[in-house]
Amino acid sequence: MSGRLRVVIASPLSRELVELLARDERLEIVWEPELLTDPEIDWMVGPKQRTPEEQARFEQLLDSADALFGVPDQSGRALGRTVRANSRLRWVHTIPAGGGQQVRAAKLDDGDLERVLFTTSAGVHAEPLAEFAVFGVLAGVKRLPWLLGMQRAKQWGPREPLGALTETTVLVVGLGAxxxxTAAHLTSLGCHVVGVHRREVDAEVERIVPVEQFADAASTADAIVLALPGTDQTRGMLSAEVLAAIKPGATVVNVGRGTTVDEPALIEALQDGRVGLAVLDVTATEPLPADSPLWELPNVLLAPHTAAISPHEPRRIAELFAENARRLLDGEPLLNVVNTREFY
Structure with a gap:
């Protein structure tokens, strides 16, 4: 592709980062911040409440774009409307690493999926999520629920042993970025790390076992880290079958998607002690319903889907978009292209 690329900013972005994108003179940046939510609050927040006139103006801009920075209002329905209405649209960059699910929710036909390239921000969130995963494993090894329970009861002792990372086997399920x-960090700390993945990849693990052997591998693991995308293939992958086979007292950490867990089965395993601790950045339904037992269980640690957030996240996503824009204009392959069969 050559010439200029008309980019409409469809997700909240600061002026500084808009100016970063505009450094490439081949990009025509269209940014009307009054039509978007405040990026200082949360740029992944839901749709801005617009007047009918403002909504009409917003859609007019979307329908004039060659490329979109972000999915409009983080809504699959709005994305579907835009793709179908705008025949000149060639590329949409989704803000979340799991933006493939927004594309899926747009319910586009094969022609539209062929015409428009979709990319995600995969990789941008890898470091904070990997750190959170390590934190979760450490919380299990060092018996955080027990320590907190003793502290809250103002009980000094009894003195009991805590675990050691060098004696810990961790199953990392999903070996994407x-x-x-996560595997590299855990290996560097001395853990015995085993991967579960659909195919052989280059990763710092002792071995990789196929998905079909997940339950067998779980029976020998002290901790399980889920780093899976949300697809039909991964739905409920931490299943009742796997949880029935799990090593008693094991830790479960989820930094992927809540849909990859059979949540009722996990709750049951937490209640009967098969799972010693669950450290969850994601849940099957978000926000987590007020009546979920996960709120009250003493062996659960919840983060409200915040583990990926860092002060540098918006800048890194903007830099990724700028690199992909350059690639598109220079006729090079784009990074993080969505698989439109499995939507990850």
């Missing part, structure tokens, strides 16, 4: 970095 997040899983590979």
């Amino acid at each position: 997040i899983g590979r970095l």
Whole structure:
């Protein structure tokens, strides 16, 4: 592709980062911040409440774009409307690493999926999520629920042993960018790391076992880290069958998607002690319903889907978009292209 690329900013972005994108003179940046939510609050927040006139103006801009920075209002329905209405649209960059699910929710036909390239921000969130995964494993090894329980009861002792990372086997399920970095960090700390993945990849693990052997591998693991995308293939992958086979007292950490867990089965395993601790950045339904037992269980640590957030996240996503824009204009392959069969 050559010439200029008309980019409409469809997700909240600061002026500084808009100016970063505009450094490439081949990009015509269209940014009307009054039509978007405040990026200082949360740029992944839901749709801005617009007047009918403002909504019409917003859609007019979307329908004039060659490329979109972000999915409009983080809505699959809005994305579907835009793709179908705008025949000149060639590329949409989704803000989340799991943006393939937004593309899926757009319910586009094969022609539209062929015409428009979709990319995600995969990799941008790998470091903070890998650190959170390590934190979760450490919380299990060092018996955080027990320590907190003793502290809250103002009980000094009894003195009991805590675990050691060098004696810990961790199963990392999903060896994408997040899983590979998690495995590398855990390996460097002395853990015995085993990967679960659909195919052989280059990762710092002792071995990789196929998905079909997940339950067998779980029976020998002290901790399981889920770093999976949300697809039909991964739905409920931490299943009742796997949880029935799990090593008693094991830690479960999820930095992928909540849909990859059979949540009722996990709750049951937490209640009967098969799972000693669950450290969850994601849940099957978000926000987590007020009546979920996960809120009250003493062996659960919840993060409200915040583990990926860092002060540098918006800048890194903007830099990724700028690099992909350059690639598109220079006729090079784009980074993080969505698989439109499995939507990850």
